[in-house]
Amino acid sequence: MANRIDTTFAALKKQGKKALITYIVAGDSGTSVPADKTFDLTEQAICAMEQAGVDLIEIGVPFSDPIAEGKTIQEASQRALRNGTTLHGVFGMVERLRKKTDMPLLLMLYANSVFRTGTDRFFARCAEVGIDGVIVPDLPFEEHDEFQDASERNGVYNISLVTPTSHSRIAKIAAAAQGFLYCVSSTGVTGMRENFSTDFDTFFGEIGKHASIPYCVGFGIRNGEAARRMGSYCDGVIVGSAIVNQVAAHQTEAVPAITALCRELREGLDT
Secondary structure, eight states: OOOHHHHHHHHHHHHTOOEEEEEEETTOOSSOOOGGGTTHHHHHHHHHHHHTTOOEEEEEOOOSOOTTOOHHHHHHHHHHHHTTOOHHHHHHHHHHHTTTOOSOEEEEOOHHHHHHHOHHHHHHHHHHHTOOEEEOTTSOGGGTHHHHHHHHHTTOEEEOEEOTTOGGGHHHHHHHOOSOEEEESSSSSOOOOSOOOSOHHHHHHHHHHHOOSOEEEESSOOSHHHHHHHHTTSSEEEEOHHHHHHHHHHGGGOHHHHHHHHHHHHHHHHO
């Protein structure tokens, strides 16, 4: 069976549309909730985001030391951990979601979570519950092969990241990429930005020379105008901190605010 990521990007290309990819921290409700409610907001938000025009969703697995994340997602991870979020629980949530949606779902998590589970067991479980890809931000490209055999055996894409400082490595990273290439807009950690210092014409010009699959940009996109501007360089945009901020601000009542933001982002991309 074709990976849902490929199917979605092919459909978007046929429609002449850019991909809207969002990120949410599993188990974060912006506040403490009872153990039996840990994933309620996350599940509701994922379904609402799909209805609002989101094409793919990254589910963040909270980690105690998320080194690639800014303050917004670090705090969300801590809230989620206090609510009892575990990788086992995230897999269970995805199983429930698969009864409601066939959209591509990805896990974003740190390498230690994979190693602790066991690489083969982790990717087999991803395939079993319906995860289409994984993003491991602390896995250097040179260590990409550690997960590759297990991911390929189970039909789960190991998504590659490329940054403005990748330079001569861009060609190698792009050649090995699966699903889509995650292009980091700027150096540093995640978080919303007013301005970017990256020379995007040069950055995406180099990526475009080597990428044979879709490439999408993330880190710092906060609203519809930023989505429109950044989407002009590539095949889609990835929005994380702006979504997570809505959870922090509105807590268990965050779904309407998340929906409104996703509609704004979708409109910006489609303009």
